[in-house]
Amino acid sequence: MKASTRTTYGSPDVITVKEVEKPTPKANEILVRVHATTINRTDCGALWGKPFVYRFFIGLFKPRNSITGTDFAGIVEAVGQNVTTFSVGDRVFGFDDNTLPSHAEYMAIACKKPVTKIPSGFTYEQAVASAEAAHYAYNFLNKVKLQPGQKVLVNGGTGGIGSAAIQFLKSMNVFVTAVCHSQYDDRVRALGPDRMIHYDKEDFTQDYEKYDFVFDAVGKSSFKPCTKILKDKGIYISSELGPGAENLYLPLLTSIKGGKKVIFPLPVDISKSLAYVADLAEKGKFKPLIDRTYTLDEIKEAFEYVNSGQKIGNVIIKTSN
Numbered sequence: 001m002k003a004s005t006r007t008t009y010g011s012p013d014v015i016t017v018k019e020v021e022k023p024t025p026k027a028n029e030i031l032v033r034v035h036a037t038t039i040n041r042t043d044c045g046a047l048w049g050k051p052f053v054y055r056f057f058i059g060l061f062k063p064r065n066s067i068t069g070t071d072f073a074g075i076v077e078a079v080g081q082n083v084t085t086f087s088v089g090d091r092v093f094g095f096d097d098n099t100l101p102s103h104a105e106y107m108a109i110a111c112k113k114p115v116t117k118i119p120s121g122f123t124y125e126q127a128v129a130s131a132e133a134a135h136y137a138y139n140f141l142n143k144v145k146l147q148p149g150q151k152v153l154v155n156g157g158t159g160g161i162g163s164a165a166i167q168f169l170k171s172m173n174v175f176v177t178a179v180c181h182s183q184y185d186d187r188v189r190a191l192g193p194d195r196m197i198h199y200d201k202e203d204f205t206q207d208y209e210k211y212d213f214v215f216d217a218v219g220k221s222s223f224k225p226c227t228k229i230l231k232d233k234g235i236y237i238s239s240e241l242g243p244g245a246e247n248l249y250l251p252l253l254t255s256i257k258g259g260k261k262v263i264f265p266l267p268v269d270i271s272k273s274l275a276y277v278a279d280l281a282e283k284g285k286f287k288p289l290i291d292r293t294y295t296l297d298e299i300k301e302a303f304e305y306v307n308s309g310q311k312i313g314n315v316i317i318k319t320s321n
């Protein structure tokens with residue numbers, strides 16, 4: 001089978017797409033014919049081995065998985081003798097932030113790992129685009145108590161995380177202001193926010209509105225300027241550590257001080273996130289934002305594009321025709 005492989009951390013130049021042995025599922029594993037996978041920000045971290053602390057989870061001196069990847073959507077082709085939860089022919093998708101050998105035509109995975117059946121009517125591309133970023137978006141939302149009618153500003157409406165967060169919030173009847181570049185107005189407006197701010201024309205931290213929550217899904221802002229648009233007990237959450245890694249210590253300082261608070265959304269429980277997004281998709285309340293599609297042979301190009309920070313939503317790799 002064909003796979004994207006590497007033996008060391010580094011730029012996309014370390015990748016070789018080549019023929020490798022097709023895996024055989026162990027007793028507790030399923031064999032998946034991978035139809036689609038993505039290149040996401042977690043894949044970039046795993047390719048470069050950055051931040052360094054990530055290597056404690058994915059291989060300290062060299063990557064534990066020589067095949068790249070973190071997510072997949074495909075069809076179960078074989079099941080191990082102890083597997084009772086999946087059958088041959090099931091359409092499944094999954095994600096593991098500690099990497100998976102999923103940039104390949106076939107992959108074996110233990111059935112207790114985060115693997116879920118694909119929502120009906122979803123293509124493999126839509127399913128795989130509902131994994132990594134949706135997991136992080138759900139982990140913004142589940143850190144706070146959201147009530148219908150509350151006001152939330154999402155910075156980075158074009159991003160994988162931001163585009164999922166907007167739809168999750170709208171399914172909860174929250175008032176959403178989405179921030180994005182004016183060139184992507186149509187794509188973001190289609191996700192259903194109540195208001196849009198174009199960051200190339202207006203500084204969202206000067207907005208007249210006061211928000212219960214500011215979700216910075218691209219980590220381009222910091223807490224202090226956002227305090228102006230937060231209500232008295234408003235909460236700021238960012239996907240990045242912020243200047244001087246302040247989002248690591250501000251949660252403690254702001255909770256002691258009282259008033260406006262910072263929360264750092266440590267992502268946990270991927271299975272729960274996948275179940276949440278699959279349920280919303282079944283109800284017709286979630287459709288992932290998809291940017292471009294590449295083939296497995298074009299994977300280096302796809303990594304370069306995602307690493308450039310320009311992608312909107314999700315970048316797909318099709319592993320079959």
Ligand SMILES: NC(=O)c1ccc[n+]([C@@H]2O[C@H](COP(=O)([O-])OP(=O)(O)OC[C@H]3O[C@@H](n4cnc5c(N)ncnc54)[C@H](OP(=O)(O)O)[C@@H]3O)[C@@H](O)[C@H]2O)c1
Pocket residue numbers: 040041042133136155156157158159160161162179180181199217218219220239240267306309310311312313314
């Ligand atoms: N905490 C975690 O565990 C975790 C996990 C994954 C990712 N992340 C981080 O989360 C962030 C988002 O990830 P993602 O996959 O959603 O990223 P992404 O899809 O690459 O999102 C980047 C998007 O942000 C837009 N953007 C750039 N500058 C902006 C600005 N000043 N204001 C508003 N939008 C802007 C870009 O479009 P334009 O430039 O065209 O506007 C692009 O569409 C990344 O910083 C990533 O490192 C964190």
